[in-house]
Amino acid sequence: MNEHSDLFPASAEPDTLARLHRRLEDAAEREGLLDVAYRTVDSPVGPLLLAATPRGLVRVAYGIEGHDRVLETLAGSLSPRVLLAPRRLDAAARELEEYFGGQRRAFDLPLDRSLSSGFRLLVQQSLPSIGYGQTRSYREVAELVGNPKAVRAVGTACATNPLPVVVPCHRVLKADGTPGGYVGGPDAKLTLLDLEAAA
Amino acid sequence: MTAGYIPRTAPAGHLTFRSEGASTGHGHKHPFERVVADHGATVLRVCRVLLADHDADDAWSEAFLAAMRAYPDLPEAANVEAWLVTIAHRKAIDVLRARRRHPVPVGEIPDGPAGLGVPREDDSGLWQAVRELPDKQRQAVAYHYVADLPYAEVAQILGGTAEAARRAAADGIRNLRKNYPAEAQA
Numbered sequence: 001m002n003e004h005s006d007l008f009p010a011s012a013e014p015d016t017l018a019r020l021h022r023r024l025e026d027a028a029e030r031e032g033l034l035d036v037a038y039r040t041v042d043s044p045v046g047p048l049l050l051a052a053t054p055r056g057l058v059r060v061a062y063g064i065e066g067h068d069r070v071l072e073t074l075a076g077s078l079s080p081r082v083l084l085a086p087r088r089l090d091a092a093a094r095e096l097e098e099y100f101g102g103q104r105r106a107f108d109l110p111l112d113r114s115l116s117s118g119f120r121l122l123v124q125q126s127l128p129s130i131g132y133g134q135t136r137s138y139r140e141v142a143e144l145v146g147n148p149k150a151v152r153a154v155g156t157a158c159a160t161n162p163l164p165v166v167v168p169c170h171r172v173l174k175a176d177g178t179p180g181g182y183v184g185g186p187d188a189k190l191t192l193l194d195l196e197a198a199a
Numbered sequence: 200m201t202a203g204y205i206p207r208t209a210p211a212g213h214l215t216f217r218s219e220g221a222s223t224g225h226g227h228k229h230p231f232e233r234v235v236a237d238h239g240a241t242v243l244r245v246c247r248v249l250l251a252d253h254d255a256d257d258a259w260s261e262a263f264l265a266a267m268r269a270y271p272d273l274p275e276a277a278n279v280e281a282w283l284v285t286i287a288h289r290k291a292i293d294v295l296r297a298r299r300r301h302p303v304p305v306g307e308i309p310d311g312p313a314g315l316g317v318p319r320e321d322d323s324g325l326w327q328a329v330r331e332l333p334d335k336q337r338q339a340v341a342y343h344y345v346a347d348l349p350y351a352e353v354a355q356i357l358g359g360t361a362e363a364a365r366r367a368a369a370d371g372i373r374n375l376r377k378n379y380p381a382e383a384q385a
Contacts, residue, residue: 081267
């Protein structure tokens with residue numbers, strides 16, 4: 001506050017700022033500056049953060065992961081040019097809506113896997129081979145990727161999946177059939193399994 | 200930043216970032232979205248002091264696009280608002296120069312929705328009075344009283360000394376009080 005703030009009352013002009021923001025989104029995309037675009041979508045498992053690079057969808061995050069924290073991490077690991085820019089996520093949002101509506105059984109989206117590497121990447125790339133409505137144990141996935149002893153590492157790969165829901169780590173269960181851990185919490189995992197069992 | 204009277208509002212749908220000043224602790228920058236959310240409103244008000252509405256929107260857009268381009272190279276200790284205001288200052292000068300070369304014919308309709316009844320607080324007379332100040336006074340008023348930058352930072356942008364910046368701002372305020380007296384006290 002300064003002594004002449006009566007002359008310049010705060011006027012936030014939210015409509016103007018929203019319009020200018022959209023203009024910035026378009027210009028940044030056009031100029032190749034939109035390194036990471038993001039938006040959130042509502043879903044039966046709570047609000048999901050979707051983030052995409054020009055190469056494809058790079059991150060799906062549950063609310064319990066802390067969306068602000070996830071964005072800060074993306075700014076550090078990918079680029080600080082992170083902007084709320086929903087348009088790039090239109091296809092992902094539409095496919096997720098279809099999935100949660102029971103009308104889609106597989107995702108057809110370009111993915112940017114640059115947040116994963118090594119064995120974790122190998123495991124995560126194998127997960128879409130578990131079909132809709134099916135499940136596998138951590139041990140079976142370890143066998144699937146040709147490393148039957150790496151059961152624990154498969155668990156880590158699932159827990160660190162940067163693209164949950166789209167890359168179906170929720171279809172991997174403990175050997176006794178109980179759900180096991182999940183990046184979105186146990187309730188979210190059960191909700192997805194129930195959804196796929198019912199469709 | 201201590202621009203305490205400027206509400207930190209963001210367009211609907213934006214996430215609320217952690218409170219300003221919170222360190223990420225990882226030695227990296229915040230998402231650029233946070234820069235827009237924290238400073239977009241202040242920079243817009245600065246642009247409106249410098250330029251008419253439609254031109255102010257253009258300057259804001261050019262400034263934030265340029266800022267996004269340069270953001271990865273901004274030193275982490277930098278004063279982000281001073282940096283943005285400096286960019287906006289240059290973009291406003293570019294817009295003014297372009298206008299002087301290519302004056303807008305009277306009656307031309309600006310492209311886009313700018314100026315078409317965008318709701319504003321009833322202070323257009325004030326902005327008009329501010330824009331009639333001499334350049335240096337107007338800029339000093341914008342950067343010190345609207346952006347809340349200290350005179351040392353204002354002097355960095357305008358050139359010259361902090362004392363000269365302080366005088367220009369004081370002269371600007373005196374002229375404003377003279378030319379825009381009644382409403383300003385309301």
